Amino acid sequence: MRRGPALATTGPTPAGDVYLLKPQTMMNDSGAALSGLRADPPEGPLDDLLVLVDDVAIPSGTFRLRAKGSAGGHNGLKSVEAVVGTRWFARLRIGVGPAPLLYDEDDLPDFVLSPLPPEEREAVAALFGPMGDAVECWMTEGAERAMAQFNRRPAADA
Numbered sequence: 001m002r003r004g005p006a007l008a009t010t011g012p013t014p015a016g017d018v019y020l021l022k023p024q025t026m027m028n029d030s031g032a033a034l035s036g037l038r039a040d041p042p043e044g045p046l047d048d049l050l051v052l053v054d055d056v057a058i059p060s061g062t063f064r065l066r067a068k069g070s071a072g073g074h075n076g077l078k079s080v081e082a083v084v085g086t087r088w089f090a091r092l093r094i095g096v097g098p099a100p101l102l103y104d105e106d107d108l109p110d111f112v113l114s115p116l117p118p119e120e121r122e123a124v125a126a127l128f129g130p131m132g133d134a135v136e137c138w139m140t141e142g143a144e145r146a147m148a149q150f151n152r153r154p155a156a157d158a
Contacts, residue, residue: 005023005033006024008021013136013139014140016139027075031082037049042085043086044086045068050090050091051077052091053076053092053094054096055072056097058095059098060123063092063131065090065146067147069091070087077091092134094127096112137150
């Protein structure tokens with residue numbers, strides 16, 4: 001179903017109803033999918049919002065859950081922060097990096113919009129189960145517990 005500038009669905013979970021939105025805008029305007037949602041008071045926490053984003057600063061095949069934080073240069077998160085009026089919301093950063101060193105900041109959009117190579121696509125697909133478990137933990141036990149349980153550093157290459 002369509003809800004403004006997003007595809008939307010809802011469903012029950014053991015932790016309560018969940019609402020999923022997939023923005024249909026350019027990433028830089030993805031906060032528009034959340035129009036009408038505002039932190040109250042301004043700059044207050046939105047404890048029931050989790051935003052999933054790709055992140056070139058995190059290696060492919062890994063993810064990081066954060067309870068809050070800065071946009072870290074991510075234009076999609078900047079858009080969400082501007083719309084909801086706070087940076088106090090959880091985010092699940094899904095690794096698609098690192099960007100090749102030959103890319104400069106102007107080339108980054110081409111990198112993030114290009115298809116993942118097959119081996120990286122497989123690495124990201126392998127995250128679906130653990131990310132689902134992390135989201136369920138976030139919903140039932142909170143961000144701190146989910147971060148402690150699921151944020152793992154990748155093993156060093158030998």
